[in-house]
Amino acid sequence: MKEISELNFPDDLKYAGNHEWSKLDNDEVTIGICDYAQDQLGDVVFVELPQVGDTFDKGQEFGTVESVKAVSELFIPLSGEVTGVNENLEDTPELVNNEPYTGGWMIKIKPADVSEMDGLMMKDAYLDMLKG
Amino acid sequence: MKNAVGTTGLILNEPLLWKIGKKGRSGFSLPRRDIDLSPLDSALEGQGPDFPDLSEVDVVRHYTRLSTWNFGVDTGMYPLGSCTMKYNPKTNERQASLPGLAQAHPLLPPQLAQGTLKIMYDLERYLAEVTGLPAVTLQPAAGAQGELTGMLIFYAFHKRKHQKRSKILIPDTAHGTNPASAALCGYKSIPVNSNKEGILDPETVAGQMDEDTAGIMITNPNTLGLFEDNIRQVAAIVHAKGGLVYADGANMNAVMGIVNMADLGVDVLHLNLHKTFSTPHGGGGPGSGPVCVTREIEPFLPVPRVIRHEDQYRLSDDRPESIGKIHAFYGNFGIQIRAYAYILSMGADLKKASQFAVLSANYIKERLKGVYHLPYDKPCMHECVFTDKHQQQYKVTTLDIAKRLIDYGFHPPTIYFPLVVQGAIMVEPTETEPKENLDQLVDALISIAAEAAEKPERLRKAPVNPKVRRLDETTAARKPCLAG
Amino acid sequence: MRYLPHTDDDVAQMLATIGANSLEDLFASIPADCLRKDDLDLPGAMTEWELNKHMERLASEMAVCPEYLVFMGAGSYDHYIPEAVKQLLARSEFLTSYTPYQPEVSQGTLQAIYEYQTLTTRLLGLDVANASMYDGASGLAEALLMAVRVTRRKKIYISSLCHPLYRQVVRTYFEPTGYDIVELPYLKNGRTDLSQVTDLDACAGIAIQSPNFFGCIEDIESLAKKVHADPKTMLVVSFTEPLAYGLLKSPGSLGADIACGEGQSLGIPRSFGGPGLGMFAAKKAYLRNMPGRLVGQTKDLDGRRGFVLTLSTREQHIRREKATSNICSNQGLCATAAAMYMAALGGTGIRELACLNRDKSAYLKGALAHAGFDTPFSAPTFNEFVVRFPGDSPETYGRLISKKIVAGLPLVSYYPELKNHYLLCVTETMDREDMDLLVKEVTS
Incomplete structure (x- = not known):
């Protein structure tokens, strides 16, 4: 596992306490897990994602991510309806490790209330949380 | 280390089964045809499965070579914690293969099956004597199925009282199967933390036990190899709220003749015949997981029960409160025969087996405790738990230590279990290993600790002696290849 | 005792190291x-030779x-x-x-299990x-629980021609779940x-058995069509006699989503009912919902082929209460054993052996019919069939x-409507003379 200083956290994303990142583009929010989360999990071997059209309330479990010997739940940082899932992860789950912010994105949602984005952390606040 | 048993030797390659043989060969002596063909409706017939055709020699070489890539108890010491890898007596194999027993049909009328019924009846009595719990079913096919049987009994017990409880208490030192077994009966697992001594505090249990909780599942001795000193108080707390006490008897090898489980307040307990009673583990099964209960719980046991009337034995389904059947027939009878033969061979020496198992574990604990970190430094039962804490400074992990032990000629201990101990190394020597082997294991572990400081790379690259080195489990899971 | 190697001297030395005075200490x-007060009350230890005699008795x-001719399958x-x-x-x-926890030494x-899976x-x-x-019974229960998980529906149908003990x-398994189980009747054939x-x-799913408990071969293909009229509903095909698939079309090729059953026939002695073998296979789409362990192929650090336990995140030791089983x-x-047996038979052998089972069984069925006994079910059979003995059959x-x-096997205790009906089985181990003797004795 890496030191926090060795990890990458883009400035233009919002972070949740459960280590998911969110990015707002027009009316759609893309969600994935951050560099810290993928590093903690180790080699990701499987990602279980919801179906387009499923709706979730903020904080609900929307899927799981598996490494060889662990399963972790994924919690949605804001409420909304799933508008897209990253189907590439089915065959290449390693994208979560290799490109957590680009090719490793997990779902896109249409948020129920965009203002929920304001409740998420900016990079600095998130880093402070990690450093405890 | 001088004179380590581990070495390299002649290892032969062997292809996959379907890469050998040739169409038209046969490894089977087909019985003579003394009747005519009577073809079926051709719409039902297929081409037959795509199996390779092999000669008997092909088959024998194939599996003989495969077998040499395995490490078994007969190969060497196998101190796999929680699994009781004791010696599997050869005579047990003979008894189980006697034609009268091995060829017996399970649905024979009872007058034609007195031998097998008597074995089951007597084995139940012996297991009752060893555990102190008077009623026994042999039906569960493994420990996990014994647990499921136990949870179904809990469910039926509360249902009789028109109660549907939703929770079950499971200590953090429990086996991983416990929550999964409980979940099948709709029970939500409530973890109970052990105290800094590694055992349960009655106050903690009292704080969590309520009338919506079906009971508690305790492993005693627990998975840290420690006796649950407060078990009687814990049982009283659970009983006071109408709950039941389940004991996972996986670690019974420590306490045969030492404690009586009924006296401890246990209502339901499963045994693992493949652990405590010397039956072979067979590369992962078949096991056998009898369940022993108090008289109060007996009506719930699976059917059929073996009963004796005068000198005749028969099976009875007449148990209206029974949970039903858990196995098509009577469980893994072939394994029950082996355990029966073991008990008859040992007699009262079963107590000595437990004493020696505990002696050996404490001996290893004493000899290694300066070398490896010992999270609970107190007398242990039949197994002891170390960690890699002292070796972390060299960036050497429990996994590396375990893998290096293979090169020294030992099967590694159980690792990373129990979960309450980070980097756990759980050693269970069993009573059948002589002192020389215990010393050799200790010496190997001391030598590995020295290597960790001086040549850590050697550990990280281990093992180097077996047919294959560390395997890529990530790719195996990402791109599953489960059939050829 | 020959399994306990510690000498008095060993014990003394070890106690000294520990700092204990006695074993009791x-x-x-x-x-x-x-602590237990009384001694274990068990029979005195037998020598190896006494045990041999005892067990032989x-x-x-x-x-x-x-000594006996046992025409019993079931x-x-x-x-x-x-x-x-x-x-x-x-x-x-x-x-x-x-369990191969350490793959390098397992x-x-x-490889043997990987080959078995294949x-x-x-x-x-x-x-x-x-x-x-x-075993076949718990395998069927697990298959139906899997169908419930996959479909998120809570009702299953099970054929009354699935083995009665499996249905029990x-x-x-289903009792505490609250899921609905409905048994399906059988046709005249x-x-x-x-x-x-x-x-x-x-x-969630419909479970049938083929060959079924009466020995009849089900028309899996047309059943599958009916079941799959709803694309989510799963067809579970159970079996007790896998040798039949040496000859019959496989359940998967006819549309089964899950096939599971007892593999005892494949090289495992009967041993009064166990240990047997719960064979379990499914379509790939359901892989992540499967119970039980799986062996997968991979490579070692040097690129050599090797095998490991894999996809274990489905299992109890990781997913705990959310495990698939x-x-x-x-x-x-x-x-x-089953893999070794299938290897010894080979593709050619298993077909020939299956044919021999079918033919021998057909011979007895024909001979009994010829002798005037009713074989009430007309659907094709493999190596078992039902016959009705007239008159006071328990006496016969x-x-x-x-x-x-x-x-x-007398069927009346499992199917009360089938008084005087018996389920007979003939495998390759029965000679023609054995069958002729049965016919002679039953008619005499």
Whole structure:
């Protein structure tokens, strides 16, 4: 596992306490897990994602991510309806490790209330949380 | 280390089964045809499965070579914690293969099956004597199925009282199967933390036990190899709220003749015949997981029960409160025969087996405790738990230590279990290993600790002696290849 | 005692190292009120030779071949087991190892199980097979729980021609779940009647057995079509006699979503009902929902082929209460035996052996019909069939037993409407003379 200083956290994303990142583009929010989360999990071997059209309330479990010997739940940082899932992860789950912010994105949602984005952390606040 | 048993030797390659043989060969002596063909409706017939055709020699070489890539108890010491890898007596194999027993049909009328019924009846009595719990079913096919049987009994017990409880208490030192077994009966697992001594505090249990909780599942001795000193108080707390006490008897090898489980307040307990009673583990099964209960719980046991009337034995389904059947027939009878033969061979020496198992574990604990970190430094039962804490400074992990032990000629201990101990190394020597082997294991572990400081790379690259080195489990899971 | 190697001297030295005075001292930390006061009351230890005599005496009380002719199948079959299979299985590297937690020193078990999985998929015509379940009955229960998980529907139908004891096990497993189990009746020809299934869209799965408990071969293909009229509903095909698939079209090729059953026929002695082998295979789409352990192929650090336990995140030790099953072992040695047996038979051999079973059974069925006995079910059979003995059949059955012939299984205790009906089985181990003798005795 890496030191926090060795990890990458883009400035233009919002972070949740459960280590998911969110990015707002027009009316759609893309969600994935951050560099810290993928590093903690180790080699990701499987990602279980919801179906387009499923709706979730903020904080609900929307899927799981598996490494060889662990399963972790994924919690949605804001409420909304799933508008897209990253189907590439089915065959290449390693994208979560290799490109957590680009090719490793997990779902896109249409948020129920965009203002929920304001409740998420900016990079600095998130880093402070990690450093405890 | 001088004179380590581990070495390299002649290892032969062997292809996959379907890469050998040739169409038209046969490894089977087909019985003579003394009747005519009577073809079926051709719409039902297929081409037959795509199996390779092999000669008997092909088959024998194939599996003989495969077998040499395995490490078994007969190969060497196998101190796999929680699994009781004791010696599997050869005579047990003979008894189980006697034609009268091995060829017996399970649905024979009872007058034609007195031998097998008597074995089951007597084995139940012996297991009752060893555990102190008077009623026994042999039906569960493994420990996990014994647990499921136990949870179904809990469910039926509360249902009789028109109660549907939703929770079950499971200590953090429990086996991983416990929550999964409980979940099948709709029970939500409530973890109970052990105290800094590694055992349960009655106050903690009292704080969590309520009338919506079906009971508690305790492993005693627990998975840290420690006796649950407060078990009687814990049982009283659970009983006071109408709950039941389940004991996972996986670690019974420590306490045969030492404690009586009924006296401890246990209502339901499963045994693992493949652990405590010397039956072979067979590369992962078949096991056998009898369940022993108090008289109060007996009506719930699976059917059929073996009963004796005068000198005749028969099976009875007449148990209206029974949970039903858990196995098509009577469980893994072939394994029950082996355990029966073991008990008859040992007699009262079963107590000595437990004493020696505990002696050996404490001996290893004493000899290694300066070398490896010992999270609970107190007398242990039949197994002891170390960690890699002292070796972390060299960036050497429990996994590396375990893998290096293979090169020294030992099967590694159980690792990373129990979960309450980070980097756990759980050693269970069993009573059948002589002192020389215990010393050799200790010496190997001391030598590995020295290597960790001086040549850590050697550990990280281990093992180097077996047919294959560390395997890529990530790719195996990402791109599953489960059939050829 | 020959399994306990510690000498008095060893014990003294070890106690000294520990700092204990006696063996009893080792248990001094256990509270006094927890210690057992009495000694174990068990029979005195037997010598190896006494044990041999004792066990032989017990074994001699059993009705087995060659003294008895046992025409009984019903989920437990008498087949010849090659000596090579027995000897190979006795190799202690297979026998005395455990779950392959350390793959580097378990490649023998792992490759053997991988090959077993492969042969099982080929036999059953499905994509993936697990390393085995306890037996056919618990395998069926797990398959139906899996159908509930996959479809998120809470009702299953099960054919009344699935093995009656398997149905009891299914009921036990389902009791606390609250899921609905409905049994389907059978047709006059001895096959399952699906006409009562009116709510396919609410149903997780339908379980049938083929060959079924009456020995009749189900028309899996047309059943599958009916079941799949709702694309989510799953067809589970159970079996007790896998040898049949040496000859019959495989359940997978006919549309089964899951095939599971008892593999005892494949090189495993009957042993009074266990240990057997729960064979379990499914379509690939359901892989992540499968119970039980799986062996997968991979490579080692040097790029050499090797095998590991894989996809274990489905299992109890990781997913705990959310696991696909609580099973944490398999019938490893029995699976290995089945693989060895299938290897010894080969593709050619298994077909020939299956034909021989069918033909011998057809011979007896024909001879009994010729002698005037009713064989009430007209659907084609494999190596078992139902026959009705006229008159006071329990007396006939008893008379045959006194002649050391067990004339099948009386069906009345499982199917009360089938008084005087018996389920008979003939495998390759029965000679023509044996069958002729049965016909002669039953008609006399």
